[in-house]
Amino acid sequence: MSRLETLFKEKSNRVLNVYCTAGYPALDSTLKVMTSLQKNGAQIIELGMPYSDPLADGEVIQLSSMKALDNGMNIAVLFEQIKDMRKSISIPVVLMGYMNPILQYGFEVFCQKAKEVGVDGLILPDLPLFEFEQFYGKIIKESGLDFIFLVTPETPAERVKKLDSLSSGFLYAVSSSATTGKDKDFNKVAAYLQNLQSMQLKNPILVGFGIKDKATFDAATVYTQGAIIGSAYIQELSKGGDIEESTSQFLSSVLGA
Amino acid sequence: MPLFNVDNNYQNPSAEGYYGEFGGAYIPEMLYGNVETLKTQYLQIMQDPIFQAEFQQLLKDYVGRPTPLFLAERLSKEIGATIYLKREDLCHTGAHKINNTIGQILLAQRLGKKKIIAETGAGQHGVATATVCALKGMECVVYMGEKDIERQAPNVARMKMLGATVVPAKSGSKTLKDATNEAIRAWINEPNETHYIIGSVVGPHPYPDMVARFQSVISEEIRIQLKVKTGKELPTHVVACVGGGSNAAGAFYHFLNEPTVQLVAVEAAGHGVHSGLSAATTQLGTAGILHGSKSIVMQTSDGQVVEPHSISAGLDYPGIGPLHAYLYKSKRGTFLSATDEEALASAFHLSKIEGIIPALETAHAFSVLPKIGLKSTDVVVVCLSGRGDKDLATYMEHL
Numbered sequence: 001m002s003r004l005e006t007l008f009k010e011k012s013n014r015v016l017n018v019y020c021t022a023g024y025p026a027l028d029s030t031l032k033v034m035t036s037l038q039k040n041g042a043q044i045i046e047l048g049m050p051y052s053d054p055l056a057d058g059e060v061i062q063l064s065s066m067k068a069l070d071n072g073m074n075i076a077v078l079f080e081q082i083k084d085m086r087k088s089i090s091i092p093v094v095l096m097g098y099m100n101p102i103l104q105y106g107f108e109v110f111c112q113k114a115k116e117v118g119v120d121g122l123i124l125p126d127l128p129l130f131e132f133e134q135f136y137g138k139i140i141k142e143s144g145l146d147f148i149f150l151v152t153p154e155t156p157a158e159r160v161k162k163l164d165s166l167s168s169g170f171l172y173a174v175s176s177s178a179t180t181g182k183d184k185d186f187n188k189v190a191a192y193l194q195n196l197q198s199m200q201l202k203n204p205i206l207v208g209f210g211i212k213d214k215a216t217f218d219a220a221t222v223y224t225q226g227a228i229i230g231s232a233y234i235q236e237l238s239k240g241g242d243i244e245e246s247t248s249q250f251l252s253s254v255l256g257a
Numbered sequence: 258m259p260l261f262n263v264d265n266n267y268q269n270p271s272a273e274g275y276y277g278e279f280g281g282a283y284i285p286e287m288l289y290g291n292v293e294t295l296k297t298q299y300l301q302i303m304q305d306p307i308f309q310a311e312f313q314q315l316l317k318d319y320v321g322r323p324t325p326l327f328l329a330e331r332l333s334k335e336i337g338a339t340i341y342l343k344r345e346d347l348c349h350t351g352a353h354k355i356n357n358t359i360g361q362i363l364l365a366q367r368l369g370k371k372k373i374i375a376e377t378g379a380g381q382h383g384v385a386t387a388t389v390c391a392l393k394g395m396e397c398v399v400y401m402g403e404k405d406i407e408r409q410a411p412n413v414a415r416m417k418m419l420g421a422t423v424v425p426a427k428s429g430s431k432t433l434k435d436a437t438n439e440a441i442r443a444w445i446n447e448p449n450e451t452h453y454i455i456g457s458v459v460g461p462h463p464y465p466d467m468v469a470r471f472q473s474v475i476s477e478e479i480r481i482q483l484k485v486k487t488g489k490e491l492p493t494h495v496v497a498c499v500g501g502g503s504n505a506a507g508a509f510y511h512f513l514n515e516p517t518v519q520l521v522a523v524e525a526a527g528h529g530v531h532s533g534l535s536a537a538t539t540q541l542g543t544a545g546i547l548h549g550s551k552s553i554v555m556q557t558s559d560g561q562v563v564e565p566h567s568i569s570a571g572l573d574y575p576g577i578g579p580l581h582a583y584l585y586k587s588k589r590g591t592f593l594s595a596t597d598e599e600a601l602a603s604a605f606h607l608s609k610i611e612g613i614i615p616a617l618e619t620a621h622a623f624s625v626l627p628k629i630g631l632k633s634t635d636v637v638v639v640c641l642s643g644r645g646d647k648d649l650a651t652y653m654e655h656l
Contacts, residue, residue: 052429052561053547055441056285062428074559099283100546101560125285126546130273150286154448159289174287178446 003092003120004146004169007043008204008225015226016217016255017044017206018233019096021064022081023073024050025237030073030081031088033237036247038091041255044206045089046123046228047082049075049097056125058181060231064238075105079113086118094121094148094169107136111143121146121169129163137166148172153192157199164201171203173224175210181231182210186219193223214256229254267513267580267589268469274462274550277586279579282461284549287445291453294368296463302367303360303470315359316474319392320349322356324475326482326638331610338631341492342613342641343479345504352616352643353475353504354385358454360471362389365452372396372447375454376426376440378405378433378500379571379618380412381643382456387421397421400439402432405570412647430564433500433574437548457501458578461549465506465578472507479638480511487636494629496521497640498621499592500536500572502581504642509590519591521629522581523621525567526594536565537594538577539585547575552582568597568651569617571643595624601655604645616643617651 007015020033034045050065050073057065085093095114102110102124114122122145127136129149140147146169151160153176164171173196175189176182189207196205207220208228220227236250237243267276274280274296284292302308316322324344333340345353358375365373373390375397377383383399390397399416403425406413416423424443429435437459444453458465458472480490495512497505499522512518527535535541538555545554547562555563555575567573577585584590595603604620607613615623619642631637645652 053434053438055438055549056287056445058442059428066429069561074561076559098546100554100556100562103545104543104556104558104560126283126549128282128284128286128289131281131283152287152289154290155286163286178287179442182446 002146002169007092008170011043012204012225014221015043015206016041017046017226017228018042018251019046019048019228019230021048021050021061021068021234022078023068023071024064024234025067025240027071027073028081029243030078031085032243033247034085035088036244038089040248040251042251043091043226045091045093046096046230047093049078049095049101051098051101054098056179058179058231060181060234064234075101075110079117083117092120093118094123094146095119096123099124099126108139111139111145115143115145119145121148123148123172125150132166150174152176160196160199161201164203167203169203170206170225171201172228173205173207175207175220178209180209186216190219190222193220197223214254217254267584268510270462270466274466276579276583278544279550279552279582280462280465281551282549283546283551284461285445288448291444291448292461298368299364299463299467302364308363308367312360312363316356320355320359321347322474323478323482324348326479326486328486329611332607335610336626336631337633338635338637340626341483341636341638343475343508343638345475345640345642346613346615346619346644350381350385350388351646352381352385353472353507354382354456355388356474356507357456357468357471357503358382358385358389361452361454362393362395365395365454366393368452370452371450372398373452373454374398374400374440374443375456376400376433376436377456378402378436378573379569379647380405380409380416381571381647383421383423384412384415384419386454386456387416387419390421391419398424398443400424400426400436400443402426402430402436404431405433405436409570409647433570434562441548457503458506458580459501459548459550459576465550465580468503469506469510469580472503473510475504475507475640476509476511479508483638491515491518492638493517493635494519494521494631494637495640496523496622496625496637498523498572498618498642499577499581500525500574500618501576502578504640506578506580508638508640513589520584520589521591521593521625522584523625524592524594525569525572525600525621526596527566527568529596530594534566536567536572536574538575539592540594542575550579552579553577553585568600569621571616571618572621593625593628595621599624604652613641614645615641616645617648619643
C-alpha cells in the first residue's frame, strides 16, 4: 500500500498538506523545512520544484521560486538533497512542478529517480489530460508514483470523474479558478466542495488555493478530507525567522492546537 | 474569398494543435474551459459568412486593407533582384498586429465575453488591442513588462488615450515573456467573462492556428497583388522578421505549400547569436514548453527559460510559435538572424533609399537581403510589418 493510501486509511479528515519551495529560503534549507513541517503536524509535504515561469502561481510562490533558482536549486540538486530523506521523513511527499524543467531532465529518468528517493506522487499543473493519456501517464504509472490531477469549480462533472479515475493518492480540488495565493469567498466554495463530496469519487479530496489560516482550513475541510496550504506558509518563511519556530507557530495557528 | 479551406500539414495543425512535434495545449486545468471553448468554436466562428463579412468590412474600412504591395525600385537595383514591400506599416495603428485583434475582438463578442486582456512587448499589439476595444466598447487591460513600459513610452500613452489600463509586469525579466505570464495568470483568475487576445502565433492551441489564420490576409493579398503586377502569383522569396512570428506566419501562410517559394524568417541576434545577449531562438533554443505550447525555447540545461536580448522589444522573446519551430525543423523555412547593429543600419538605409522608416523589428528582415544569394530574376516580397514612429527615441540616439 502506498504511503498516501495508508495515510488516508488512518485519517480521513483534516489532513493537512503543506507546500514548500525546494531551495527556499536557503539552498540547503529544503530538508530542514520538511522535517519542521513533519514535526509540527503536516501530514503531507508538497515539495515545489522552482521554475522561471510558474503560470499557475501567484506572486508569493513566484518570488520564492525566483529566490530558490538564484540560490542554485534545480532538479539534480534537489534529488541529491533528498536522496536520504526517508531516514527522517516518514510522511508522504509529493513533488509539484512544471513540465519544462522535467522534460530537460528527462521525463522517464525523473520519474524513476523520484521513486528511488522515496517521493510518493506528482502534481504537474501544466500536464493536461490529453498529453497524460497519450504519453506521460504510462511512464508515471510504470514508475509507481501517484499522479494527482487538479479539478476546479468549472470542471464539468464527467471530466471530474475522468480526472479522478486517472488520479491516485488524492484529487486536488482548486477552490476557485485562480492562481495560488488569492483570497477566496468560502461560502461559494462550500457548495462546490459539497457537490464534489456527493460525487463519491474514488480518491480523497484535498482543497487548495486560498487556504491560509484556521478559518479557511476549517471551512475547506467540512466536506473534504483535507486541505493544502502554500502561499501563506511561504509568506511566513519569507519573514526570515527561525524555520523551526516559524513553522511551529504557523501550523499550530492553522490546526488550532 | 478567403482561402481558409486549404488542407495540409503546414496550414492545419492536428486536432490537438500539433505541427509535427510542436504545439499542443500545456495549460493548467483552470484554463481548460476557456481554451476548450475556443478550440471547439474558433473554426466554426471564423468560417461563418456573417463573421467573415464583418471581418472583411472592418479590414477594409477601419484597418485600410488591402495594404499596398510596393515595388522598391532603388532597393531592387541595389540588391540586384526585384523587391516588393508588403506595406503592413500602413495599417491603422502602424503594424500588422491589428489584423489579428480585429478578428479576435469579433470572436470574443460572439463568445459573449465582456473584457479583453492582452500582453504586449513593443506596445504594437497592446495599441492594436486597445484600439479594437475602443471600437467595440469593451474593457481592456494590457500587461506590459516594466522594462518595456520605460522603453516604449509613446505606445503606453496611446493605450491609455484609447481607454486601456496598462498593468506593469514586474515578475522575472520584466519584458514580453513576463507580460505574457501575467496575462495568462489574469485569465486564470477571471476566466468566465474575459477573452485573452494573444498577439502572436504562440500560446496553447488554438491560438497559434487562429492568429496565423487572421494574419493570413497578408499573403492572401500578396498573391493577388503579385499576379496583377507580374503576371505570376508566386514570388521566389518571402522574407519576414520573427519574434513569436505573427507577421511571418501571415506573410508565409498561403505560400507554405508552394515549394518553389523560399520562406526566409529573420530572428533578432541582439549583440550577436553567441554573445549571450540574443533572441535568436532557433539558433540558441531547444525543444521545450513555454506559454502553453511545445516549441523551441531559449533555456538553460535545467529547463529554466532564459532572458533574451534584442534592441527591438517586439522580438525580445525567448520562444517562437510552434508553426515556425516546425518550419525550422522540417527545413521548409530558412532561419537567419540580424544583430541590433545590422537592424539599425537597415532602418536608416531603408529610410534614405525608399523614404520609409520601418519599425526596428521589421528592419531585421531587410538586413538579410544582401546575404541570401539573390539573382536578378528573383522576385522577393519583404513583409514591412510596422512603421518606425514608436522607435524614434532609439533612432535619435543613432542619428
